[in-house]
Amino acid sequence: MRPRFVIVMLLILALAIPATMLAQGSDTVVPVHKESHHRVRFDNGIVRVYEVKLKNGESTLFHEHAADNFAVRVSTNTIVDQRLGEQSNVLSGKTGKVTLASTEKGPYTHRVGSVDDYFHVVDVEINSKSRLGLNVETPKRSDKHFTIVSETSRGRAYRMILKASESTEVFARPANTAIVALSGGRVTEVTEGKPPRYWDSEPGNFRWVNAPDKLTIKNDGVIDLDVIEIEIF
DSSP states (O other): OOHHHHHHHHHHHHHHGGGTTGGGSOOOOEEGGGSTTEEEEEEOSSEEEEEEEEOTTOBOOOEEEOSOEEEEEOSOEEEEEEETTSOEEEEEEOTTOEEEEOOTTOOEEEEEEEOSSOEEEEEEEEOOSSOOTTSOOOOOOOOTTEEEEEEETTEEEEEEEEOTTOBOOOEEEOSSEEEEESSOEEEEEEOTTSOOEEEEEOTTOEEEEOSOEEEEEEEOSSSOEEEEEEEEO
């Protein structure tokens, strides 16, 4: 299929879907925590984490986001995103994409529909308008296994990929780090002078790190380990 033809078809979908799939939902606006597709997976008063799954053709209700939030794509697919009172947009995203939705200018309201495949995202909502911790950004990680995929005023997101039996170098992980698994697998985390820690994950699993640490990570699974770590400022 030619790229130009694909672009044209996506533009047609952007116009057609609001009149069909998105129109089926109510125009009533609900807070994000009351939108049924947003499942709360973690809440410690600092961050609240939602997991959102949509089958092809499904859509959310209009819902309001009142706090900054990082959206982590766990799946690769195309969605229709519509802000309240505006035309919808067709947005494609790949696994591992991390975007910050800012509420600096106030809350925003939208709804999302899945167009071509299964949609899976983990949304890390920051329940604080001020910067966290000491308000000091940490040095960037130099280990080759970490790639920066997003860097904003609210945080720096790394994607870490480790092949089976590979390990990172010793690196510093600051407090207030959000971790989202993109793949399944088992990791071993080792801090000098402490027993090793193990984590079995499935795609979409979440962890929160309260305290700073210097550690190494080893992939003890048989497939590539794929993880997003967001240092929240």
